[in-house]
Amino acid sequence: MLTEEQRRTWQPIAASTDLVPRHVFAGSIWGQELAVWRADDGHVNVWENRCLHRGVRLTIGVNLGSELMCQYHGWRYANRTAGCTYIPAHPADAPARTICNRVYPALERHGLVWAALEGTVEEADLPELPADGLVLRPIPVAVPPAEVKAALTIEFGRDDVRWLVQPVDAGRSVIRGVLGEAPADPLPALRVWSARLGRLRDRLEALPRPPVEPIPAELHRVDSALAGMPEPGPAGASLRVRVARKWPVAADVTAFRLAPLAGELPAFQPGAHIDVALPNGLTRQYSLTNGPDDTRSWVIGVKREPAGLGGSACLHDVVREGDVLAVSPPRNNFPLRRDGLLTLFVAGGIGLTPLLAMARTLHLARLPYRFHAFARSADHLPFVDVLDGLGDAVERHIGLDPAATTAALEAIIGTQGEKHELYVCGPTPFLDAARTIAAAKGWPDEAVHFEYFKNERPRDASTAFELALARSALTLEIAPGQSIVEAVAAHGIHIPTSCAQGACGTCRVGVIEGAIDHQDVHLTPSEKARGDCLMACVSRAAGGRLVLDL
Amino acid sequence: MLTLYDYELSGSCYKVRLMLGFLGLAHETRHVDFHPGREHKADAFLAINPLGQLPVIDDDGYVLRDANAILTYLASAHDPDGSWGFGGDAVRNGRIAEWLGFASDFTGTIGAARLHDAFFYDLDAEAARAGGRRLLCILDEHLWFQERQAAQWLAPGDHPSIADIACFPYTALAQDADLDLADYPAIRRWHDRFKRVPGFTVMPGVFPARG
Known part of the structure; x- marks a missing residue:
């Protein structure tokens, strides 16, 4: 110990x-x-x-x-x-x-x-050291630290060197010296001290002493904050961040750089999003655009949605630099594979935000990718400076009408090459078109990765059904208008959710038995056909009963 | 055609494989079962090298034994730029020869301790380890002062030499001889630099550097 x-x-x-x-x-x-x-x-x-x-x-x-x-x-x-x-x-x-x-x-x-x-x-608590000292060559010594310290004091106590002894182990040390003032040419002094300390090492190691047991490595439990389940519901905005910078990045798009109040932000992966709790009570999801080389603060891009409920308007009009926001830890329901021989990113408008984080990851790892950015006009293309940083891999498609967009998507997506991966994000019609083209060209579902901002499919919550929770040994009746998430929450079982509309994938739950009425836009057709999971915020039973792995 | 008489787990054979990799030389490999077969002490191999030691090369009938000799020969015969061998000035050439000798001492210490630990040879492993530590101290000090003078390699000059090739294997395999390189940080950094030289090849126990 x-x-x-x-x-x-x-x-x-x-x-x-x-x-x-x-x-x-x-x-x-x-x-x-x-x-x-x-x-x-x-x-x-x-x-x-x-x-x-x-x-x-x-x-x-x-x-x-x-x-x-x-x-x-x-x-x-x-x-x-x-x-x-x-x-x-x-x-x-x-x-x-x-x-x-x-x-x-x-x-x-x-x-x-x-x-x-x-x-x-x-x-x-750091020891005081000369500001412009000269750090000597470190000398490892297979001798207990206390003995090394004592020997240094006796041998070189009067020299203008601050002696530090790193305790490598109970019986091993490293002598680290800092010379009070660095000479103009440090090499001669460094050589003299390296030789002196080398001789001291040889002398000390030659002294007879009983063997010293090494200190065993301590194993640590995972931090309790990490080991716990994610906080339930969209209200799980447990992090506080400060708006360090707010700036326009395109027509109707404002970027926010969110910095921690202290310490470091939690780790995130490309494709991750956060929930942002807004001053007006709404919660919205935004993808992180950061690459793995930019982890000290997060950058999100917010497009003003004039027809929305006021989430984006609140961020655009009310939130200012310096404000503190509550956000959730990052969740990643849009993971990036790094084993493709070529990764195609196809971004429509503001849908480029999660793909930007992905492309930056592959760019740093020097993995092959192409980035296709579609925008209504050059002014509507967000984060142009970041795109410029990706260089030749980026192709811009500006101001295309729907027919020209489809033609461009046809040309970009083409037939799937060996181990090619396709990542698509953008407005619903754009995403639907890209997925339809990929499916028609024979791309398998597993290679087509997508994320919808919102679920614009018609949803029907009018059915009633029986819901059995296998692990909780509980059977509930779901009433029309009630979601699975709401019904089980009433019995103290919290399913983590984020978008609450079947787009983000946070509320995925395993299904053990029963036909599913999938109402989300997160799962691929083959995942839906497998019938072994559902999005609990929107999906329901197709028959009269479902058994969930809860 | 050049033929290498090779044993995959031999640090000395690895020196030659490294050289062949750096020079991009096409060659054939004859595997000699050093352990447990002891083929290097069998009559067939003793006819090639009466010392019963690996590696040996046969370059169109020119048979050469001893890793240092082979490195010297390959650098003279097959390196058109002359950058690996004794093509430089007298000071560089002298240092290359000095560190080639040092590399042989590694074979007799770290290499010996490794033979004991991994191949069950009956020898004084503790004495071999102590000798290995002494050499590692000297090498680490040399490399640390080379770094201070913006020099990356054992001998002076911007290009690594056959001295780096000769000293690399047994220092990189020190863990096999129960020697921890954490005490020799300048050697670990030199290993990283060496592994990034184009044409570098790995062997079991030696990992590539990337990025």
């Missing part, structure tokens, strides 16, 4: 110069192995050195710049949050948010990287 003090003390675990781009550095404090890597944005990540999947060391993994990839089965973890973003063996699924590696507090000061084993340390 580690002591409180061992956990709560900042330890120097690396020199800043150790963390070169696209490298994973192996660190350790009191026997706890650390995977240390600098992302392309400069952030230093200090994580438990263990993939959550099979326990393989992440120090043999790959630093992808904004994600760390395990060498074994390729699980990716996000910069800063260490949330899992992709599992190659399940390319069509969004990893659960509980898959989040342990992140240790870390700071980079005075040319050194500092970490502690527990989160309650503060920057003020």
